[in-house]
Amino acid sequence: MNARHSGCVAIEADLVAAATGEAAPEATRRVEEHVEHCGPCREDFGRYRAIEGLVGRLRATVSDDTEARERLIARLGDLRRRRLRYGVFPSPLGPLLIGRTDDGVSLVQYLGPEGDVRRSLLGRRPELDAVEDSLAVEAFYRELLEYLEGRRSHLEWPLDLRLARSEFHRGVLRATAAIPYGAVCSYAGIASEIGKPTASRAVAQALRWNPLPIVVPCHRVVGSSGALVGYAGDKVGLKRRLLALEGVMRAEGARVPRATMYVSLPREQCYCLPTCTWIPTADDPHRFFFFGSRERAEAAGLTPCGDCRPDLHPLASS
């Protein structure tokens, strides 16, 4: 090319464009005039035309993407199942974020008074693939509101515990979800229930990171002495409110009055007075549910014990 006439160099871009069908009519005409009397450029023009022909053949080839496409569709299906759809709603406890996946409710979070989603778990974990979709969780919100207003005692939602931090945490959450409305259980009781009787502190940690407060009723887990201990970081006040709502204690109380509550053992059919001889005191003393009233115990499907007869001798407080 260096040996060529400067006119050839100047027209080269147009020549390429004309040969590959990309030149404007004016440039094409100039190229045609040039190649008519310039042999080397005519040859080049022919080569570019041939290249265009070869490229046209490449264009027609296809690659088999079946396997890659199937793999992608499987991944997308998986992502879609994991996608967290959420809404932020007002509630008597302040703005609440409710999130769900296709498998069930996966997140309930108390937002600060400003209701800032960026400061929620979603803000800290962008990989969660969260999308705002209030309609997807509105039915849950309505039931939650009924619960908070004391008009509903059961939230029978499918739960998706994938946001729990470990399998141990999931075990704790499942055991906690079994505590009936209007009852409390101790941290040690939950630890004992999941077969790790010495793990009360680990149970408390698991509940601290409960991704589904209210729904997985960690407010129903209290210290062995009846002390409220803690809730969602620094929100013991909320715990007290929820327990008062369920009739377990007075809203201003500092501890659950365990000594004056009805008692049942998990998986037993009846409830007793705390003095009943059926209640083992020395052996495994923690695995109890304590009910604030007979109504709550009976609402949980329990019948009065035939020995201590809590129905004939109700506790003074109820």
Added chain:
Amino acid sequence: MGPETFETLVATHHGEIHRYLRRLTARASEADDLSQETFLRAYRAFRELPDDANVRAWLFTIATNLFRNHVRSEKRRSTFHAAVLAARSETAGHDPEGETVYRETRTVIEEVVATLPLKQRTAFVLRKIHELDYETIARTLDCSADSARAHVFQALRKIRHTLNGHDMAGMMAVRAAGRPGAGAPASEASEREVTP
């Protein structure tokens, strides 16, 4: 924009994006991985995409950026592994990763394209194989339309230089005769070595 819409997008564009990446990459597995990643990224960003967006151009841009990052990290990796790979392929007598190189079935054009600098290669493939307009290529490569045009021009020039001396008319005839069935697409047979 519901999930159906994204499925439609996959159905419409996956083949082409995969083919594009297959043309740029050395191994089929790389194209598979990069096209999967392209669509997963697209899926995450899909709901923020304006309704009037050019989805095809958008996907090409994602694919191109992923490919460029991939080449960069491959380069870094190859600095470490080049010696090992070379030694292994000499002793084993075949491609160390079990990828057969079908050099003989690759067209001369593909050979030349594989040696082009990255921007020329992507610009050439986008323009000549996928027929994107220069404005779109410019956005994809983050350059001006004139630069995109210049990249394609330089690519064609290099191809022409390399093919100087080849009997191109004859070559086309030989290629046509040498590929009996449409069932064996050239791009599938054209396993390439990693090109810098």
